[in-house]
Amino acid sequence: MNSDWLRKLCAVGGVSGQEDAVRDILLSLLPPEAETQTDGLGNLIVRKKGAARPKNTVMLCAHMDEVGMLVTYISSDGMLKFSAIGMDRKAYLGKRVAVGCQALPGVVGVTPVHLLSDDKQKTIPAAHTLYIDIGAADREAAEALVQPGDAVQLTGDLASFGDGCWKGKALDDRMGCLLLLELLQEDLPYDICVVFTVQEEVGLRGAKAAAFSVDPAYAVVVETTTAADLPDISGAERVCRLGGGAVVSFMDKGTIYPFALYRSAMALAAQHGIPVQTKSLVAGGNDAGAIHQSRGGVPTLAISVPCRYLHSPACVAKEADWAAVAALTRLVWEDFCQQ
Amino acid sequence: MDRIADILAALCRVEGVSGAEDAAAEAASIFLEQSSAVQTDRLGNVLGFRTGGQTGGPRILLDAHLDQIGLIVTAVTEEGFLRVGACGHMDARVLAAQEVIVHGSQPLLGVISSVPPHLAKGDESACPDIRDLCVDIGFSGERAAALVPLGSRVTLLTDPMRLAARRFTGAALDNRAGVAAILRCLEFLDGEATCPLTVLFSAQEETGGSGAAAAGFSMAPDEAIAVDVSFGQAPGLAPEEAAPLGCGTLIGWSPVLSRDLSLRLEELAQTERIPFRREVMGGRTGTNADRLQVAGTGIPCGLLSIPLRNMHTGIEVLDLADSEATAKLLAAYVRDKSRR
Structure with a gap:
């Protein structure tokens, strides 16, 4: 190989x-x-x-x-709403992603566990509540970097590990x-x-x-x-x-x-x-x-x-x-x- | 902001899960040695005694915890998977298919298991318990057992990096952000004579604060300021639950904290034009200040916090301007006490 x-x-x-x-x-x-x-x-x-x-x-x-996501909407607080393609949401929750052709770094954010009831700490949040944070302070700042329709990739470099295994x-x-x-x-x-x-x-x-x-x-x-x-x-x-x-x-x-x-x-x-x-x-x-x-x-x-x-x-x-x-x-x- | 970003990146690239802070201690000591005589105590706390010129004034202790949340290996299965427990309040929701480093007899790359959708029985919202997860290191049972002693720590692997504008993301910003703010404060004070200043980079905050309790006793300072992270505003949070990123440093107000100290911090922030917000807590603060306050004969405490999103995940996010504001206010406070 x-x-x-x-x-x-x-x-x-x-x-x-x-x-x-x-x-x-x-x-x-x-x-x-x-x-x-x-x-x-x-x-x-x-x-x-x-x-x-x-x-x-x-x-x-x-x-x-x-698999990945498409940006669908930019919120007033600069967060990106998205539609996931072919993925279980627990696989990308709390992970780093790369947005658009320039692969801008972003993260799929979560509410800190400290602020959640015991039940909610054990529940993957609903898809419509999820968002990507690229660090933009508001919609205008985000719009300068991203537009709806941009693809979002998962990030995970190819690496060998263990006994003849590859991950990525x-x-x-x-x-x-x-x-x-x-x-x-x-x-x-x-x-x-x-x-x-x-x-x-x-x-x-x-x-x-x-x-x-x-x-x-x-x-x-x-x-x-x-x-x-x-x-x-x-x-x-x-x-x-x-x-x-x-x-x-x-x-x-x-x-x-x-x-x-x-x-x-x-x-x-x-x-x-x-x-x-x-x-x-x-x-x-x-x-x-x-x-x-x-x-x-x-x-x-x-x-x-x-x-x-x-x-x-x-x-x-x-x-x-x-x-x-x-x-x-x-x-x-x-x-x-x-x- | 470049300087504090560099310090943060250097600190976040090394591991220091509670009770195994050695690598983080070493990285922080390299910076601390530029201004202070550095020692390590019996619990793994790093202590720095500032060596610049000394004025009179109170003996101040600046604390930030070194440790980060992580996992600890509790068993190795026959097939070579690692069973783990949480070290600190780990967020189980973000662990599926998360890359990790297992700090065994050598660092090993691993992936946390994720049960495929065909076995989820249509319930995508179910989140496994940490004890039902395992770490896949790609080795047979025999090899895995030889390479990974029980008790080895596991850290989430995400390279620290800058996002848009002044935002920064990484895996151990809680609380390397606090450590970085104190180190930056010491750089601001470079060449100045100050009151006797002790820096405490404490062990085991995430598992209960035993590091700060012990060092608070042995150092017995006249007053202490803990520096930590607090909840940053993000979708889904009410305005009263969290502070917006970029709003400045958060000055703690709580029965646990010294009212005089909090008030003085606010006055200084106003006169020095350092952006800040008041963060009110009804009782304990959930930081080392809770332990320092009642160490020995008691220590009047202050608390400065940096707003942080996604706390206790591999993708914590902060605004570098808030880190910088925290460092500036710490320096202003030390100068103020040194003049008296």
Whole structure:
């Protein structure tokens, strides 16, 4: 895993609808022989010639966007009201954020616990009461720096820790972007088509349009997925675990994956000694939800890196799991090319 | 404001959770040594005896607590997660997915657990108890147990930094802001002869004020001024609950505090044109002044506070002008007592 590239990809903001900075980094790191096209929604479609033509067009996909907020209103006291995209509010309450293209520092404020009843000390405040404080003393001062519509990113630098773990904001799904970016650097046996999609977190909107234009016979979505392997959570509710390898799902909230494809991916992993696991709960969803319904239907698989604290400033994933996803994605792609 | 911002940033970059203030003590001592002879007592308090020229007048003690709220490791699970308890009144609502540093046998990066939404059973407002949280340091149980002795402290990781205008944010502004104001006051007094001045950067305020109680007894000053933070105005707070950021220093009025001292602070703020507000408390102040007042044979106390938003979180916010005003008023008070 090229951690320098992952750091570059995670450092920039790409809240849904404002993925430009992520796309620019991907464009700058693609090999010169890759043909690129940015569609009307902002999806980046990349094609590269391989040694042979595949029997089937296979669309590989990872989303560029990340969870965050949009500024909706500036109050008279200089505070920013916002709408959160794809996040549980406890993940950003009391955290540092970065506002607008200039990444102005701000904080999501809270009433001090000292001034709250016992009940309220144990309650996450209602979403409509929350605000971002950038230090502006009043509306005029804030308006000179921010305007409604500006995106707000979570802040959380990529860092390695523990035994082969990485933490940072936007690992969902820059880890997938990195994986496909690295695959595109290789000399490949077949022509390849990779789509870096926009707006996954607001309803798989980029993938819907991209799947229509690419018109693939098969698709593979490379993602991160929730791991809840934490104390006090047991059995099926853990969903999947860090260190357990690539996650191949048979069903999530958006897609029932073709069982034959699911089984063949599991068999490929076993045959090549790639650690693999499935999700023990029907939870979450990804771009497959849009892609599999495209045109006359597209058999699709999702292969994911298990990730703790998804949709937070500090997602945690293991490099060994990413490597398993990379190895399995490559095999599944080649398999789909020849089906 | 650049100078006080620099002092604050240097003080907020080091840790000092209650009972383990060593790193914060060292950072504060580097500044304090420029004006004072520095000692550390048996509870971990830092004491500075100002060495400039001395006039007559009362022996004044200026106090600010060094410690910050944090977490303390109580157990390591078989899977390598750390169970923690609160050191001080920690705000549990802001801890999910918070980056932390675990001060084990070496500093370790960690993330506080956050239960994913699929297990929240649709109740997004539920806030876990601190004892149900854990710190994820990415190691196996065996490695984690070897690296993290029980009792290790945990601090929230947020780099101190400036916001727009004169605002500043960081994780331990309660009460490095008070420490910085006293250090800045000493810089204002540089080269002047003053009454005998003792600085106390006290340990363990957040867990009950034992540092100030002990040092108040052993120093037995003629009077003392505690410098701390108080509630800054923010959305959701009534005007009477909190002071606007940028309003100046808050001069405490309370039965616990010396009325003469509070009055003199106000008179000086007026004559020196230092912005201030009166902060009235019906009884105890919730600061070291409560402990200092009844230390030994009793010490007349004053209290200056800096308005602070988001107290006891990793994103505390203050206005540097309020810190500067606090430092100026402290210096004015010391000069005033030195002239008499």
